[in-house]
Amino acid sequence: MAASDTTMAAADRASTRERAADYLLRRHRFRAAEALPWLFAIAVFFVFPDRMTFGSQVLVMVMFALSLDLILGYAGIVTLGHAAFFGVGAYTVGLLAARLQWTEPISGLFAAAIVAAIVGFITGWFLLRYRGLTLLMLTLATAIMLQETGNLRSDISGGYDGLPGLTFKPLLGIFDYDLYGHTYYLYALAVLAVVFYFVRRIVYSPFGQALTGIRENVRRMHAIGSPVHWRLVTVYTIAAAIAGVAGALFTQTNAYVTLTVFDFDNSAKVMVMLILGGTGRLYGAFVGATVYMVLEDYFSKLSPTFWQFGIGLVLVLAVLFARRGVLGLFESMGQYIAERKKS
Amino acid sequence: MRIIGWLGLAALAFTVGGTAQAETVKVGVVLPFSGANADLGHQIDKAFDLYVKLHAKDIAPNTVEIIKRDEGPPTGAVAKTVATELITNDKVQILTGFVFSPSAIALAPVVTQAKVPMVIANAGTAWITNLSPYIARLSFSMWHHGYPMGAYAFKSIGCKTAALAYTDFPPGKDSTEAFKTGFEKAGGKVTESIPMGSPVQVPDFTPFFQKIKDAKPDCMYVFIPSGAHAAGVMKTYGELGMRKAGVKLIGPMDLIPDNKLQDMGDAAIGTVVMGNYAVDLNNAENKAFNAEWHKAYGKDSYPDFMSAAGWDTMHAIFDAIKKLNGKVDDGAKVIDAMKGWTANGPRGKVTIDAATRDIVQDENAMEVIRKPDGKLGVKVLGTTKAVKDECKELKVGRCGS
Numbered sequence: 001m002a003a004s005d006t007t008m009a010a011a012d013r014a015s016t017r018e019r020a021a022d023y024l025l026r027r028h029r030f031r032a033a034e035a036l037p038w039l040f041a042i043a044v045f046f047v048f049p050d051r052m053t054f055g056s057q058v059l060v061m062v063m064f065a066l067s068l069d070l071i072l073g074y075a076g077i078v079t080l081g082h083a084a085f086f087g088v089g090a091y092t093v094g095l096l097a098a099r100l101q102w103t104e105p106i107s108g109l110f111a112a113a114i115v116a117a118i119v120g121f122i123t124g125w126f127l128l129r130y131r132g133l134t135l136l137m138l139t140l141a142t143a144i145m146l147q148e149t150g151n152l153r154s155d156i157s158g159g160y161d162g163l164p165g166l167t168f169k170p171l172l173g174i175f176d177y178d179l180y181g182h183t184y185y186l187y188a189l190a191v192l193a194v195v196f197y198f199v200r201r202i203v204y205s206p207f208g209q210a211l212t213g214i215r216e217n218v219r220r221m222h223a224i225g226s227p228v229h230w231r232l233v234t235v236y237t238i239a240a241a242i243a244g245v246a247g248a249l250f251t252q253t254n255a256y257v258t259l260t261v262f263d264f265d266n267s268a269k270v271m272v273m274l275i276l277g278g279t280g281r282l283y284g285a286f287v288g289a290t291v292y293m294v295l296e297d298y299f300s301k302l303s304p305t306f307w308q309f310g311i312g313l314v315l316v317l318a319v320l321f322a323r324r325g326v327l328g329l330f331e332s333m334g335q336y337i338a339e340r341k342k343s
Numbered sequence: 344m345r346i347i348g349w350l351g352l353a354a355l356a357f358t359v360g361g362t363a364q365a366e367t368v369k370v371g372v373v374l375p376f377s378g379a380n381a382d383l384g385h386q387i388d389k390a391f392d393l394y395v396k397l398h399a400k401d402i403a404p405n406t407v408e409i410i411k412r413d414e415g416p417p418t419g420a421v422a423k424t425v426a427t428e429l430i431t432n433d434k435v436q437i438l439t440g441f442v443f444s445p446s447a448i449a450l451a452p453v454v455t456q457a458k459v460p461m462v463i464a465n466a467g468t469a470w471i472t473n474l475s476p477y478i479a480r481l482s483f484s485m486w487h488h489g490y491p492m493g494a495y496a497f498k499s500i501g502c503k504t505a506a507l508a509y510t511d512f513p514p515g516k517d518s519t520e521a522f523k524t525g526f527e528k529a530g531g532k533v534t535e536s537i538p539m540g541s542p543v544q545v546p547d548f549t550p551f552f553q554k555i556k557d558a559k560p561d562c563m564y565v566f567i568p569s570g571a572h573a574a575g576v577m578k579t580y581g582e583l584g585m586r587k588a589g590v591k592l593i594g595p596m597d598l599i600p601d602n603k604l605q606d607m608g609d610a611a612i613g614t615v616v617m618g619n620y621a622v623d624l625n626n627a628e629n630k631a632f633n634a635e636w637h638k639a640y641g642k643d644s645y646p647d648f649m650s651a652a653g654w655d656t657m658h659a660i661f662d663a664i665k666k667l668n669g670k671v672d673d674g675a676k677v678i679d680a681m682k683g684w685t686a687n688g689p690r691g692k693v694t695i696d697a698a699t700r701d702i703v704q705d706e707n708a709m710e711v712i713r714k715p716d717g718k719l720g721v722k723v724l725g726t727t728k729a730v731k732d733e734c735k736e737l738k739v740g741r742c743g744s
Contacts, residue, residue: 050428050431050432051428051431051432053423053424053427053428053431054424054428057420057424148541151511151512151541154513154516159512159513159516160417160445160512160513161444161445161448161468161513162419162445162448162449164448164449164451164474167452179427179430179431179453179456179457180431181427250420254419254420254423254449255449255452256419256420256423256445256448256449258417258418258419258445260416260417260418260419260445261418263416263418265416300376300377300412300413300415300425301412304374304376304377304411304412304413305376305377305381305385306377307377307413308377308378
């Protein structure tokens with residue numbers, strides 16, 4: 001009796017394990033629809049060849065929003081200072097180019113990722129003991145402190161006038177910067193693809209599941225012995241590194257950087273984009289950043305004076321009718337249609 | 344029948360020839376039209392529109408097509424994106440506007456590469472014109488006001504010692520550096536230099552000013568971004584009774600923005616500022632400019648130094664179009680046409696220095712007074728003629744490269 005109980009339990013455990021593994025694998029598998037944003041990005045390249053400067057800016061913001069999704073959408077860390085890491089990455093590349101004449105773009109990205117990760121690790125280790133409003137204030141303060149440090153040493157950072165006229169070596173030694181921004185669009189797209197693959201791996205790994213657990217119920221995660229603090233610090237560091245890469249791309253595509261990259265505006269805007277697209281669903285960053293920036297561009301051309309009203313209206317409507325973002329809205333609509341068909 | 348055919352062909356040739364001669368010049372205007380700084384953009388934009396409206400006939404049969412885009416916040420990134428697209432997508436031949444220095448700095452490599460002239464109507468960081476041979480500036484640099492104020496304060500206002508107080512961002516640092524250079528050259532002594540926080544919020548000026556009051560210098564040179572900061576400076580200066588204590592308030596004209604002056608009250612009277620424009624400036628062009636402005640925008644709307652610069656900017660662009668008869672595809676020729684350009688505008692005589700492509704203009708020392716009608720206004724105490732950007736003349740810091 002007792003013996004059969006244990007075997008039953010063991011078999012049960014084995015099948016639970018199998019099911020969990022199966023579940024993870026299923027989620028991890030690429031779906032056909034996931035090719036859409038990439039095909040779209042490539043199509044844009046051929047349809048709007050004159051608008052690639054803008055296109056590169058969108059891709060940079062997508063990457064920035066993606067890094068925020070990792071900590072806000074998956075781990076539930078609410079931050080108002082994510083621009084700190086974007087700025088650190090931006091300045092790493094800028095200072096390397098302006099002060100040390102290190103102008104190779106790809107190694108610059110790695111340098112930015114490393115420096116931003118170090119800053120992310122140190123601040124994260126310290127700040128992630130706190131939650132809620134305290135954390136909001138402290139992350140905000142981090143960005144402001146970095147900005148003020150830059151202003152204090154404007155002999156090095158260039159202050160609010162920035163580091164002008166940065167030049168970078170041709171990509172891979174072949175492709176040079178062009179006025180139309182074609183090179184940098186494809187470059188940004190390639191970097192985004194690599195970063196995205198990496199983020200996707202993380203999200204669907206057991207580590208990613210643990211993060212979702214922390215977001216949903218932190219006490220329970222403590223109770224089952226999950227090292228909550230270190231998991232949060234780890235993901236915060238990774239997100240910081242990715243934001244740093246986004247910042248580095250920003251500097252490289254603009255060939256210019258000023259202290260305004262640390263602005264509260266920058267932190268807030270990326271959060272609005274992510275929420276508009278939908279948090280915790282990877283592609284929310286793509287949809288949110290693209291929709292926000294295209295609307296901004298379109299409205300500001302339509303009326304250079306009153307365009308912010310248009311953006312405001314869209315955001316209000318999103319809050320009222322699409323709380324889970326544009327992707328959430330699609331999902332709800334899909335479910336609704338499916339249920340209608342069933343009945 | 345045959346003759347009619349020939350006539351028709353001739354007529355066709357004539358019309359084709361006629362349209363080929365009248366060019367439409369595409370001018371891209373990049374100014375902040377939204378957010379906290381929209382006011383600044385509109386002050387320049389109104390001057391642009393007014394000039395185009397009144398002087399369209401000057402370039403006939405050629406015409407201009409103005410395409411406006413929002414410059415956004417002072418980050419450089421937005422302005423760079425929209426201006427690059429104006430070049431690549433809308434094919435503009437001349438770019439103008441630019442309130443914020445970062446916008447102009449970010450765009451410099453783009454206009455060099457695209458060979459499109461960029462005619463700056465405001466952005467004041469001194470070394471901008473060094474960044475590209477395609478940049479010309481019609482506004483000012485921080486040195487235009489600050490440097491002559493140094494000598495003037497020592498010789499005419501009687502400042503032997505002066506304290507400096509400034510908002511801690513590039514224009515503030517530039518302006519105080521310019522004043523200090525001019526002041527020390529004349530023989531004055533700077534007692535202390537106090538940074539007063541970021542431009543984002545208006546600080547409580549009391550601790551900074553109290554410290555200066557205790558040190559009792561003859562004068563206090565203050566740089567702040569115009570607007571709400573200026574009102575705060577005047578309020579604190581009055582409350583601390585600093586004028587009675589013998590500390591005179593001087594600065595660039597940003598201290599007395601026209602739209603805030605009436606609210607400043609008695610505290611402002613006696614303040615001496617250096618600047619290139621005031622509504623009260625007494626010259627024929629300025630009177631005509633003001634009259635046209637009121638006619639177009641109502642009697643309660645006033646132009647300011649940005650509008651005056653905007654007017655001269657469009658004037659320079661129109662003269663270049665006229666000189667080249669609308670053939671402005673070669674950006675280098677447009678810039679060449681502007682080198683050495685000179686005209687009388689609302690600010691008096693203005694010239695584009697052929698060597699630096701920066702403006703040369705008169706600087707006026709102006710004292711705040713109460714006018715007979717009870718309103719506050721300014722009186723010109725003295726004029727320094729044909730002031731160049733001394734930062735580049737003296738090769739200070741980045742201006743030297």
